[in-house]
Amino acid sequence: SSAVTSSTKIVLNLESLGSLPADEAGPLARYASTIQAQRHDYNGKVLSIRAEDLKSLAIIYDMSPDELTTRLIEWGVLSPGMESVVGFGGD
Numbered sequence: 001s002s003a004v005t006s007s008t009k010i011v012l013n014l015e016s017l018g019s020l021p022a023d024e025a026g027p028l029a030r031y032a033s034t035i036q037a038q039r040h041d042y043n044g045k046v047l048s049i050r051a052e053d054l055k056s057l058a059i060i061y062d063m064s065p066d067e068l069t070t071r072l073i074e075w076g077v078l079s080p081g082m083e084s085v086v087g088f089g090g091d
Ligand code: C2E
Pocket: 011, 041, 042, 043, 044, 045, 046, 047, 048, 049
């Protein structure tokens, strides 16, 4: 089954993200920084992002969204037990 569905809430661990090598995590770190700046949300340890944003990031990383999700879990940026949002999406 798919690692990410339309009902999965994506919560990035910013502390893990900050400790990764810049050559791999750089694009994701810049994307997260941009969202923080747009929201004026600078002090969090985590950042909830849109499901749409994962699709954009997958294009940036030239992976499928599922492949990117697996990579983010390996990096410790996503929790393997991601919380589901009740009441959105199908399946
Ligand atoms: P918290 O800030 O005390 O928020 C507790 C819960 O209130 C959140 O649980 C969420 O259900 C709701 N909530 C708070 N702010 C908003 C909001 O702007 N919009 C909506 N729709 N709901 C809101 P959740 O999402 O499980 O988050 C748990 C905790 O994780 C939050 O506690 C916060 O400390 C942190 N967190 C999650 N996402 C972000 C984020 O994007 N930025 C920051 N700075 N912290 C976040």
